[in-house]
Amino acid sequence: MYNDAILDGYGAAALRLKRDPLRIKTSGSEFPLTLGRDVSGVVMECGLDVSYFKPGDEVWAAIPPWKQGTLSEFVVASGNEVSRKPRCLSHIQAASLPYVGLTAWSAMNQIGGLNKDNCSSKRVLIFGASGGVGTFAIQLGKAWGAHVTAVCSEDASELVKRLGADEMVDYKSGNMEKQLKTLPLFDFILDNIGGSTEKWAPDLLKKWSGATYVSLVTPFLVNVDRLGVADGMLQTGVTIGAKAVKHLCKGIHYRWAFFTPSGPYLDEIADLVDSGKIHPVIDQVFSFSDVPKAFWKMEEGHARGKTVISVTNKK
Known part of the structure; x- marks a missing residue:
């Protein structure tokens, strides 16, 4: 907070x-x-x-x-x-x-590998697009020339479109997953909300193309609070390693990002x-x-x- x-x-x-x-x-x-x-x-x-x-x-x-x-x-x-x-x-x-700028920069550039030279043909999906990190990420993606799809509530649609989002999907519509699956596959996903989204959203990425799913919602602090620093870091490492391997076998990259x-x-x-x-x-x-x-x-x-x-x- x-x-x-x-x-x-x-x-x-x-x-x-x-x-x-x-x-x-x-x-x-x-x-x-x-x-x-x-x-x-x-x-x-x-x-x-x-x-x-x-x-x-x-x-x-x-x-x-x-x-x-x-x-x-x-x-x-x-x-x-x-x-x-x-x-x-x-x-x-x-x-x-x-x-928010450095958090989005870490996720999109340092972890996701996006930059001004390689984004012109990239499709980017942002969950939680109307928050602090999301509003910055929309603008950063557009500044680099990407096609940006923003997931937010309907009452934030005017804001995200003003920031440059090419498409907006209302997560309160009741069929968010269905709507997103009708769209062309994505090259990069930034997830600011976590939860159940992580179970199906990686399937929206292009397989075997270097596409990356980056989540800002990690269990790091919870693990450290529950297990202590050493064991918490170890448990976090095991979790990210297992998830990365699981998704790599499906042809996509799975990563966590942190403010730097x-x-x-x-x-x-x-x-x-x-x-x-x-x-x-x-x-x-x-x-x-x-x-x-x-x-x-x-x-x-x-x-x-x-x-x-x-x-x-x-x-």
Whole structure:
């Protein structure tokens, strides 16, 4: 839940940069725990090894989960996690993109092998297309030239079409699986919802063509909580290995994807934003004093894009 809470750190809020993660002043295991993953703000201080940022630079970042979060006036980040903010966005707009952008980038590019040079003839299917990751993934696929089919509810159809989706399938229609099976087979599937979908959706992929099914819903955290770190990681490895082999025998690739913090990837995303190919999708902006309300809203689900926390009154 907390991964969708975002900090807009402009004005009095700021971003302190430290190159060496060992010099981070706070740890993700300390309490009270600070939530939030995304940040957009102004650099206040830089570590001695940071030469490519300076105080006053406007930057954005997504902080990894093993560090303290971003719902605060000051955030400490490693230099390689930070990128210069897209020039065309306000800090509130920019704060809605890093975490979902890097998650979608990890799934589609790093795991799925998609990029601007090989997508022109690819068919992409996205489950959970109206959420934070889904809305970004639609735009990324279209920016790379793919044909994108979005699965969402009917009331989100206007949004996903505006973002560039070529086709929309309503999962509330009662015959989602049947509708999808009438369409041509896909080259790539991004699954943001998991559950029963995983049992039949891989059959929608082209067999023996390098087609890939990537799920963002994994048992990793559940296994670690239940079995401990070592045994939980072992059980997770066994599960993904068994599923990968099972699907490989059917002629498709099965993978899991995770959020990966990366300043260089954010640089590429910033270029797409500044060129007008990717736009922020913000469901609602809350003031810092209304953080509990923001989390209650997220708990209800069905958000259209991201929920943003503005730490100051400035934009």
